[in-house]
Amino acid sequence: MNRAQRRAAQKSNKNGKKSSKEIDSTMGMFDLLPDQCSACLASYDKKDKQMVTTWNVVVKEEEKVVRLYCPDCWNTAQRIIQDVRDSDAE
Numbered sequence: 543m544n545r546a547q548r549r550a551a552q553k554s555n556k557n558g559k560k561s562s563k564e565i566d567s568t569m570g571m572f573d574l575l576p577d578q579c580s581a582c583l584a585s586y587d588k589k590d591k592q593m594v595t596t597w598n599v600v601v602k603e604e605e606k607v608v609r610l611y612c613p614d615c616w617n618t619a620q621r622i623i624q625d626v627r628d629s630d631a632e
């Protein structure tokens with residue numbers, strides 16, 4: 543396998559893993575925003591300023607899916623992601 547082939551293979555493996563930082567470019571997707579946490583189903587109020595600033599939105603553009611996470615679930619998810627990164631680091 544040459545360099546270019548390997549890079550292409552890695553790219554295809556990463557489908558579906560999008561960072562929440564891409565939200566800015568996909569404002570239209572906010573129509574799909576759920577009204578509850580996608581993990582624990584705690585209810586979300588779009589008009590609550592504190593919720594809007596502390597909850598986290600994950601947009602999967604290709605699948606037209608928007609997920610919403612309360613701060614607790616988000617922190618848990620971040621810890622898991624960090625663990626995975628640490629074990630991938632070698």
Ligand SMILES: [Zn+2]
Pocket residue numbers: 579580581582583584611612613614615616
């Ligand atoms: Zn939650």
